[in-house]
Amino acid sequence: MPDQPILTREADLAALEARVERDLALIDYPSRSWVPPRAVAGEPVLDVAIVGGGQGGVATAFGLLREKIGNIAVFDRAPDGLEGPWVTFARMLTLRTPKHVTGPDLGVPSLTPRSWYEAAHGAEAWDRLGKIARQDWQAYLGWFRRVLDLPVRNDTAVTDIAPAGDLLRLTLEGPDGTRSQLARKVVLATGIDGSGAWHIPAFIAQAVPADRHAHTSGRIDFDALRGRRIGVLGAGASAFDNAATALEAGAASVTLCLRRTDLPRINPYRWMENGGFLGHFAALPDLDRWRFMKRVFDLNQPPPQDTYWRCRRHAGFALRMGCPWTGARMDGEEIVIDTPDGALRFDYLIVGTGFRVDLTLRPELRHFAHDIALWRDRFAPPEAEADALLGSHPYLGDAFQFVERVPGANPALRHLHNFTFGATPSMGLSGASISGMRYGVARLVSGLSRALFLDDAQAHLDSLRGYDTPELTSLDPPPQDEREAAPNGA
Numbered sequence: 001m002p003d004q005p006i007l008t009r010e011a012d013l014a015a016l017e018a019r020v021e022r023d024l025a026l027i028d029y030p031s032r033s034w035v036p037p038r039a040v041a042g043e044p045v046l047d048v049a050i051v052g053g054g055q056g057g058v059a060t061a062f063g064l065l066r067e068k069i070g071n072i073a074v075f076d077r078a079p080d081g082l083e084g085p086w087v088t089f090a091r092m093l094t095l096r097t098p099k100h101v102t103g104p105d106l107g108v109p110s111l112t113p114r115s116w117y118e119a120a121h122g123a124e125a126w127d128r129l130g131k132i133a134r135q136d137w138q139a140y141l142g143w144f145r146r147v148l149d150l151p152v153r154n155d156t157a158v159t160d161i162a163p164a165g166d167l168l169r170l171t172l173e174g175p176d177g178t179r180s181q182l183a184r185k186v187v188l189a190t191g192i193d194g195s196g197a198w199h200i201p202a203f204i205a206q207a208v209p210a211d212r213h214a215h216t217s218g219r220i221d222f223d224a225l226r227g228r229r230i231g232v233l234g235a236g237a238s239a240f241d242n243a244a245t246a247l248e249a250g251a252a253s254v255t256l257c258l259r260r261t262d263l264p265r266i267n268p269y270r271w272m273e274n275g276g277f278l279g280h281f282a283a284l285p286d287l288d289r290w291r292f293m294k295r296v297f298d299l300n301q302p303p304p305q306d307t308y309w310r311c312r313r314h315a316g317f318a319l320r321m322g323c324p325w326t327g328a329r330m331d332g333e334e335i336v337i338d339t340p341d342g343a344l345r346f347d348y349l350i351v352g353t354g355f356r357v358d359l360t361l362r363p364e365l366r367h368f369a370h371d372i373a374l375w376r377d378r379f380a381p382p383e384a385e386a387d388a389l390l391g392s393h394p395y396l397g398d399a400f401q402f403v404e405r406v407p408g409a410n411p412a413l414r415h416l417h418n419f420t421f422g423a424t425p426s427m428g429l430s431g432a433s434i435s436g437m438r439y440g441v442a443r444l445v446s447g448l449s450r451a452l453f454l455d456d457a458q459a460h461l462d463s464l465r466g467y468d469t470p471e472l473t474s475l476d477p478p479p480q481d482e483r484e485a486a487p488n489g490a
Ligand SMILES: Cc1cc2nc3c(=O)[nH]c(=O)nc-3n(C[C@H](O)[C@H](O)[C@H](O)COP(=O)(O)OP(=O)(O)OC[C@H]3O[C@@H](n4cnc5c(N)ncnc54)[C@H](O)[C@@H]3O)c2cc1C
Pocket: 051, 052, 053, 054, 055, 056, 057, 075, 076, 077, 078, 082, 083, 084, 085, 089, 090, 091, 092, 094, 095, 096, 097, 156, 157, 158, 159, 189, 190, 191, 192, 238, 364, 419, 420, 432, 433, 434, 435
């Protein structure tokens, strides 16, 4: 139900769009590109190709256009409106991010989530709002993309990225079949799992038929779970959101098991949401970055309080802490899970074990993954502070670009920028999260802009040397009307 009559909302949205148009004109957006166009044997070259049209991809496109880098494209394999997790596999009711955090707007007030929300639902609705519903967030991102006229190509998967001299060649699979596209720079804005893949432990995947288990990021027919006994594995917010969704759909019981003997209570992501950390973490020496991130990874993230209560209000919900799953098998139609507390029996499993960070699992990175430096290649922590997970993350340069494990082995990978959650140990809160975006996008765009300029230094110098447009066009006295208009008759 809309909070105010639809006509009021339409008028408010139209008024907001007029404000956006005016704000964009005031900051001269967009204007002509300063990057010299390139072509190879007549084939056009993009300045920047962005893989992924979720919030990170579209905010980066906006940032580049603001910097007058206009020869760009965003490719997303998802259909228009279904990018990212929000209305696909996310099962929370609202975002976890507090409503006042801004992000994709990059500081333009009329483009903030609040401006859109007030226009779409009314200012009073904003005042009453706790956190933004995930469907509203997707609607906001769609609006953002539309009012900025961002060049997003949906239904287009990037299936391969290969070095092509000092360029990158992308293979695109889209509505018109397979084609290739050259680019000078590529930004991977491929999501939270973009530096690896969602993970289901092998002992579950091998023993339990595919139609009897799912990852929290997968498709689940919750209506089919009515009256069933569901086992959920994992301590993260998604495990709880899926448990709640199953209970709300009428599951007979949901037993949520976790290895930890207690739930995390503290959310370090809220601590990280400050300008000092977001802006400057990446400048810290490696040992300091490691120590910050070890603390963040050790604390992990609790499920939000409302998510926990969403489960606890159901009599059929059971939470078993200190209860890892150690084995799985079928007993007739029942799934049997072994735990230190004995066997548990279920009809369906939902696995919330997150994702692996492993660049070799990304098909589009097959020409690069083995040459990319990881933290474990570049930094040895004190023995007591070792952490294999942290060490498996890519060790990035100051603008999210990959660096070579062995210098000279694969030079083109400096053109690949990793704007996924895999960037967290190098850059602090990943740039593509809502709270990290304002700082992350600025850093990424500035690095891309700098590299594009420096790589063309000779062309810019030639351009300057050939620049001969006179500004002073006459040494005659000014025309009569200019003389009359001059202050104090001067
Ligand atoms: C359930 C859930 C809840 C979350 N809640 C929050 C929250 O409240 N606040 C927050 O800040 N973060 C949250 N996150 C983290 C969230 O994923 C990110 O903040 C946000 O989605 C990151 O944006 P993104 O653009 O990097 O990735 P996404 O939004 O995931 O977009 C990535 C896009 O890349 C596309 N893609 C991937 N590979 C290819 C390819 N090879 N070719 C073409 N397209 C490709 C995908 O189709 C996808 O649309 C949540 C994550 C999950 C899973």
